[in-house]
Amino acid sequence: MRKVNALLTLVFASLKGRLFATTVSILAVAAALAVVAVTGIVSFAIAKQAFESGQKYPFIVAAEGASETQIILSTIFHIDKPRGKIPFDTYESLKKDPRVTTAFPIAMADSIGVFPIIGTDGAFVKDIGATYRGDIALADPHDAVLGATVARQLLMDIGAEFTGTHGMGGSADEAHEHAGHTYTVKGILDPTGGPEDAAAYTSYKAVWAIHAHGEHHEEGDHHGEDHDRYHLSDGMLTAVMARTANPVQVFDLQQEYSRPGLTTVNTANAVRSFQKYFNTAGLVATFFAGLTLLIAAALILAITLMALDARLRELALLRILGIGRGAIALLIMLETLIVTVAGVLLGFLLGHGIPALFAKAIGALVGASIEPWHIGANELPAIIGALLLGQAVALIAMLRAYHMNLVEESGKN
Amino acid sequence: MRIVLNGLEKSFLDPSGNRRRVISAISADIAPGALVAVTGPSGAGKTTFFNLVSGLFLPDSGTITADKTELTALSERERDRWRAKEVGYIFQTFNLLSDLSIIDNVVLPHILIGNGAKGDLEKRAEESLTALGIGDHLRKYPHQLSVGQRQRVAVARALLVSPRIIIADEPTANLDDASARIVADAILTLRGRSTVFLASHDGRFNAVKPDHTIALGGEVSPCVR
Ligand SMILES: Nc1ncnc2c1ncn2[C@@H]1O[C@H](COP(=O)(O)OP(=O)(O)OP(=O)(O)O)[C@@H](O)[C@H]1O
Numbered sequence: 001m002r003k004v005n006a007l008l009t010l011v012f013a014s015l016k017g018r019l020f021a022t023t024v025s026i027l028a029v030a031a032a033l034a035v036v037a038v039t040g041i042v043s044f045a046i047a048k049q050a051f052e053s054g055q056k057y058p059f060i061v062a063a064e065g066a067s068e069t070q071i072i073l074s075t076i077f078h079i080d081k082p083r084g085k086i087p088f089d090t091y092e093s094l095k096k097d098p099r100v101t102t103a104f105p106i107a108m109a110d111s112i113g114v115f116p117i118i119g120t121d122g123a124f125v126k127d128i129g130a131t132y133r134g135d136i137a138l139a140d141p142h143d144a145v146l147g148a149t150v151a152r153q154l155l156m157d158i159g160a161e162f163t164g165t166h167g168m169g170g171s172a173d174e175a176h177e178h179a180g181h182t183y184t185v186k187g188i189l190d191p192t193g194g195p196e197d198a199a200a201y202t203s204y205k206a207v208w209a210i211h212a213h214g215e216h217h218e219e220g221d222h223h224g225e226d227h228d229r230y231h232l233s234d235g236m237l238t239a240v241m242a243r244t245a246n247p248v249q250v251f252d253l254q255q256e257y258s259r260p261g262l263t264t265v266n267t268a269n270a271v272r273s274f275q276k277y278f279n280t281a282g283l284v285a286t287f288f289a290g291l292t293l294l295i296a297a298a299l300i301l302a303i304t305l306m307a308l309d310a311r312l313r314e315l316a317l318l319r320i321l322g323i324g325r326g327a328i329a330l331l332i333m334l335e336t337l338i339v340t341v342a343g344v345l346l347g348f349l350l351g352h353g354i355p356a357l358f359a360k361a362i363g364a365l366v367g368a369s370i371e372p373w374h375i376g377a378n379e380l381p382a383i384i385g386a387l388l389l390g391q392a393v394a395l396i397a398m399l400r401a402y403h404m405n406l407v408e409e410s411g412k413n
Numbered sequence: 414m415r416i417v418l419n420g421l422e423k424s425f426l427d428p429s430g431n432r433r434r435v436i437s438a439i440s441a442d443i444a445p446g447a448l449v450a451v452t453g454p455s456g457a458g459k460t461t462f463f464n465l466v467s468g469l470f471l472p473d474s475g476t477i478t479a480d481k482t483e484l485t486a487l488s489e490r491e492r493d494r495w496r497a498k499e500v501g502y503i504f505q506t507f508n509l510l511s512d513l514s515i516i517d518n519v520v521l522p523h524i525l526i527g528n529g530a531k532g533d534l535e536k537r538a539e540e541s542l543t544a545l546g547i548g549d550h551l552r553k554y555p556h557q558l559s560v561g562q563r564q565r566v567a568v569a570r571a572l573l574v575s576p577r578i579i580i581a582d583e584p585t586a587n588l589d590d591a592s593a594r595i596v597a598d599a600i601l602t603l604r605g606r607s608t609v610f611l612a613s614h615d616g617r618f619n620a621v622k623p624d625h626t627i628a629l630g631g632e633v634s635p636c637v638r
């Protein structure tokens with residue numbers, strides 16, 4: 001035991017003596033593993049969010065001409081513009097359909113600041129499932145409910161008034177104020193980490209009121225098709241989201257609603273291809289992390305072997321003092337091993353600690369609430385890989401130390 | 414410790430591939446506590462001789478017996494253990510481990526080779542370092558000490574567990590006068606208790622008459638295998 005302590009003292013002294021090389025080696029391993037960890041956390045959060053959306057809104061109908069991804073991004077994540085409009089009776093017929101348990105109207109045309117205004121109904125806002133303050137029924141076309149981020153960033157509380165800007169957080173020439181229609185904030189959702197944090201909700205009827213008869217801008221303001229797209233007149237929506245009693249019925253609905261002017265989305269199916277995309281992205285990130293890891297290993301090997309040569313005299317001294325080859329080899333192996341293990345630990349701490357510290361900011365950035373201590377599928381293999389690589393490097397260094405002819409070389413002095 | 418050398422031979426391959434005999438036909442019967450002077454010009458094989466006596470490597474032929482132990486019949490591991498227990502080695506340069514503090518330099522190798530417990534060794538090391546005039550530098554590192562002070566640390570390490578053999582290979586070369594005197598005194602006072610092998614060009618040792626002199630040849634004789 002005391003020999004082990006003495007050996008460790010020697011190991012740590014020598015690591016400290018080469019502080020720069022030691023630090024660089026540890027950081028190289030840590031950086032590679034942190035990348036894998038963060039990638040795992042983010043892709044898991046997005047995949048989970050997408051999966052849950054698939055469960056929550058299994059069937060979406062939107063206008064023709066939009067891709068499934070665009071539709072999901074705009075209706076569920078609110079990060080893309082809607083590509084057209086559909087008649088309101090799509091909503092009504094879905095709502096009446098016995099296979100459909102719930103249907104929600106979505107009319108997106110305006111925004112407040114950078115945040116989209118979702119024209120819908122109180123049932124949809126309630127269905128989000130967030131806790132809230134105030135009233136979220138959207139009973140009156142002048143009522144509005146804000147997501148937590150919107151309220152916080154725009155410094156608005158219940159009772160505050162605002163007007164929407166035409167267009168989806170768009171460019172200045174596209175946007176113009178709807179000064180005639182004033183909303184009053186009636187309710188504010190608590191933070192969820194999901195896309196609703198960054199959205200405002202009003203009644204779809206308000207969107208109609210604004211765009212159909214409430215207001216008319218000068219002719220010069222019209223920008224052709226693009227403007228028309230958001231110009232929701234009476235009786236138009238941008239999408240309908242529906243839930244069925246049985247997931248299989250989504251396929252039937254998809255068939256029935258595949259008609260001119262409409263695009264249907266089987267969310268669960270679409271999300272699966274999403275996930276494939278994220279898995280690929282994760283794989284690419286892991287590949288680069290693996291590359292970094294290999295470079296780190298090569299670096300550590302080079303540093304260790306260089307240090308070994310530089311330390312020839314000191315190692316020879318240890319031999320002369322009666323310390324065996326085995327102990328010297330063990331010393332060198334421990335040094336390398338400690339560097340890898342420290343790198344793995346630091347990488348784990350950074351890769352999860354930073355997401356934990358900035359969970360909210362990262363969550364907002366990716367539009368999904370993250371679980372900072374989630375261990376991604378690629379992380380464990382990466383850690384094991386790092387440890388194995390470290391072990392291999394340690395073994396090479398050890399063998400080299402063991403077979404170095406320290407004594408005879410020292411005889412040349 | 415009585416040491417019997419019997420017909421020691423050692424040769425090396427030189428850079429051009431020729432075998433050169435460095436140690437040739439050395440025999441001696443050295444009584445316990447004797448002072449052995451090892452003489453010869455540079456390149457004569459003094460260091461090589463010491464490495465044989467300490468069991469660092471084996472002679473090409475001949476035997477070394479220390480008391481009842483035939484050193485030349487032991488395995489490398491056994492020789493390492495034997496050396497750790499019986500030999501205190503002081504040499505000219507590169508005596509210390511640069512990453513360890515002074516006290517650790519003296520104590521740690523002894524712990525590693527199983528020469529005692531930490532507390533006890535540290536106490537002895539402190540006493541010995543204080544006696545050698547570097548009691549104030551225990552927690553410093555080698556680079557913070559002068560060459561002379563460093564050599565005194567090496568002496569403290571070599572003598573810590575009272576080894577029965579002391580090997581001193583040019584122990585006072587390059588030292589300031591004060592340090593050289595302290596080191597020389599420390600080595601000479603061991604005579605009678607430990608068998609001391611000494612190679613030195615330092616006049617300070619001229620006053621003492623060694624019990625044995627092993628004179629190594631000036632010319633390295635080429636040999637045919
Ligand atoms: N490992 C080795 N391989 C080849 N030649 C060696 C080896 N060790 C020593 N020699 C050679 O053996 C001879 C004796 O070397 P050694 O170091 O023993 O001399 P020395 O008497 O200690 O010299 P100095 O007074 O300069 O220290 C030299 O010619 C040296 O080059």
Ligand SMILES: [Mg+2]
Pocket residue numbers: 413459460461582
């Ligand atoms: Mg020499």
